[in-house]
Amino acid sequence: MLEIKGLKVDLEDEDKSILKGVDLTVPAGKVHAIMGPNGSGKSTLSYVLSGKDGYEVTGGTATLDGVDLLEMEPEERAAAGLFLAFQYPVEIPGVGNMTFLRTAVNAQRKARGQEELSAGDFLKEVRAKAKDLQIDAEMLKRPVNVGFSGGEKKRNEILQMAMLEPKMCILDETDSGLDVDAMKLVADGVNALRSEGRSFLVITHYQRLLDHIKPDVVHIMANGRIIKTGGPELALEVENNGYADLMAEEA
Numbered sequence: 001m002l003e004i005k006g007l008k009v010d011l012e013d014e015d016k017s018i019l020k021g022v023d024l025t026v027p028a029g030k031v032h033a034i035m036g037p038n039g040s041g042k043s044t045l046s047y048v049l050s051g052k053d054g055y056e057v058t059g060g061t062a063t064l065d066g067v068d069l070l071e072m073e074p075e076e077r078a079a080a081g082l083f084l085a086f087q088y089p090v091e092i093p094g095v096g097n098m099t100f101l102r103t104a105v106n107a108q109r110k111a112r113g114q115e116e117l118s119a120g121d122f123l124k125e126v127r128a129k130a131k132d133l134q135i136d137a138e139m140l141k142r143p144v145n146v147g148f149s150g151g152e153k154k155r156n157e158i159l160q161m162a163m164l165e166p167k168m169c170i171l172d173e174t175d176s177g178l179d180v181d182a183m184k185l186v187a188d189g190v191n192a193l194r195s196e197g198r199s200f201l202v203i204t205h206y207q208r209l210l211d212h213i214k215p216d217v218v219h220i221m222a223n224g225r226i227i228k229t230g231g232p233e234l235a236l237e238v239e240n241n242g243y244a245d246l247m248a249e250e251a
């Protein structure tokens with residue numbers, strides 16, 4: 001379970017407060033969505049949880065199954081079961097996609113006291129999961145994300161998630177840049193991973209992703225806070241009416 005209480009975050013280099021007391025709990029096995037206007041702090045929340053530099057936590061806590069995430073290095077958070085699918089996946093020239101995946105999977109297995117996957121087992125697994133996401137063998141051989149289209153990069157993020165089998169998956173606008181068929185593929189990939197012990201935090205601007213990945217709970221974030229929490233109908237309300245009424249209620 002992910003538990004965030006009163007999380008306050010400033011930019012490290014500027015006197016600017018971004019998160020102003022975020023309270024959010026995602027129980028095991030649940031899918032929570034976060035929607036909210038541009039600049040409300042959704043990506044910042046995902047970055048701070050995963051350990052990106054440049055932010056200063058000035059208050060509050062964030063734990064995954066009771067373990068303090070904020071005290072850990074990014075790789076320790078990943079080993080603890082946290083995964084972030086980036087809004088803007090980075091290109092890593094010179095590092096083959098397959099090598100990257102295998103190194104990441106085995107580093108996590110090692111950190112958890114499990115045996116490394118053999119080359120044969122890894123290959124079997126990665127090929128099967130790539131096939132489900134329609135990622136062809138040639139893309140697995142290329143450097144990570146280099147020259148991939150926007151949609152291919154997003155599908156590659158889901159392949160990483162499927163291989164790493166994290167317990168807390170954060171998807172930051174994974175639907176942006178996806179065509180309708182790719183969105184369905186990505187949603188199928190996410191739905192296949194849904195399980196009792198795994199939770200998802202899906203950041204999105206669009207209700208249509210939530211038609212495919214049905215959330216248990218929808219949160220609205222504005223001005224660095226969660227201003228409203230409800231069921232899937234909240235996403236429909238946003239789609240139809242925008243954020244103005246919700247923000248006026250909060251003010």
Ligand SMILES: Nc1ncnc2c1ncn2[C@@H]1O[C@H](COP(=O)(O)OP(=O)(O)OP(=O)(O)O)[C@@H](O)[C@H]1O
Pocket residue numbers: 011018036037038039040041042043044045054
């Ligand atoms: N490194 C930075 N330098 C300056 N401002 C920043 C930095 N990081 C975040 N911000 C600001 O913090 C605010 C929150 O940004 P964030 O990316 O978290 O919003 P978001 O809700 O994910 O927006 P979007 O829906 O547009 O992706 C924005 O006003 C942004 O400009």
